[in-house]
Amino acid sequence: MLSGPGEEALAGAFRISSVEKVRKQRGRYFIYREGQEEPVLSVHEDMLIRFRLLKDAWVTEEDLRLIETEDGRHRAYSQAIAYLGAKPRTRKEIERYLARKELDEETIRETADRLESERLIDDADYAKIFTSQRAGSHAKGRMLIRQELIQRGIGKSEAAEAIEAIDPDMEREAAIKAAVKRWPSLKGELRERRRKLAQFLTRRGYPSGVVREALKTVATSQEDNDGLDWLDN
Incomplete structure (x- = not known):
């Protein structure tokens, strides 16, 4: 940061005329440039302290680019932490979320790398x-x-x-429980009900072997089991 009016002649340098809180954005502040009515940028209060962005302080174009970059990183990290607060996320989910916030690819990558290094995403x-x-x-x-x-x-x-790592016994028991629960609601002839049940279990991602065992549990008679050959195909 520049410190005195003797530096004013430097190209692109400007003096901060005022610093104001941003309404409805907790912890953020507008920085106003001398001679302009619109703010030159908004920053988090951490950036305000880090770069000593006070009234009458001088800022160069190089300073401005660095402040914007660091504030973008801070914003991305804060948004990612808030997003993680709801439930665990994958790296890709974090990246997609930050992309929707229109952050640049480098900032997104750096944020995801930081979260991984801190074991906040794994x-x-x-x-x-x-x-x-x-x-x-x-x-x-x-x-x-x-x-x-x-x-x-x-x-x-x-x-x-x-x-x-899925326990085969647990998977089989879960499939049987789902089949038993689903069976009473199925309509049609016995064979049609079996087919609908098999389709239901398959849609839920169970392998054919597990589906067969679940169907056999529901269809307990030998006559019922005779109609299961189609699952071998």
Whole structure:
């Protein structure tokens, strides 16, 4: 920052005429340039203190670019932290969210890198927790869970590792529970009801072997089981 009026002759330098709070934006301030009615920029109060942006202080064009860059980083990080406050997120979800805020790619990348270094986002841990929840209380099969992980930006190797950790017994029990709950609401002849149930379980991402076991539990008679051969195809 420039400190005295003797520097005024430097190209692009200006003196701050006033600093005012931004209404409805907590912690942000408008910086006004001498001779102009409109603010030259708005900054967070942390930038105000860091760069000593007080009335009568002098600012060069180089200072201004640095302040804008640092304020953008601060804004991106604060927005990302707020977004993470609702629930865990993947790196890709953070990047998409910040892109919607019209932040530049470099700032977004730097923010995501910082969050990873601080362990505030961890795609591998996210994949494991997400998979456990979906396979358990949400009664979803491994194929659908894998698809959901990929959609959230989890890498294929991390998604595969998380899927491999699913307990086969837990998955089978969840599928059977879902099948038993769904069965009474299905309409039609017995074979049609079985087909609808199989389609329901398949849509939830269960492998054909798990679907077969769930159907056998619901269709307990030998006559019922005779109609399951189509699942082998």
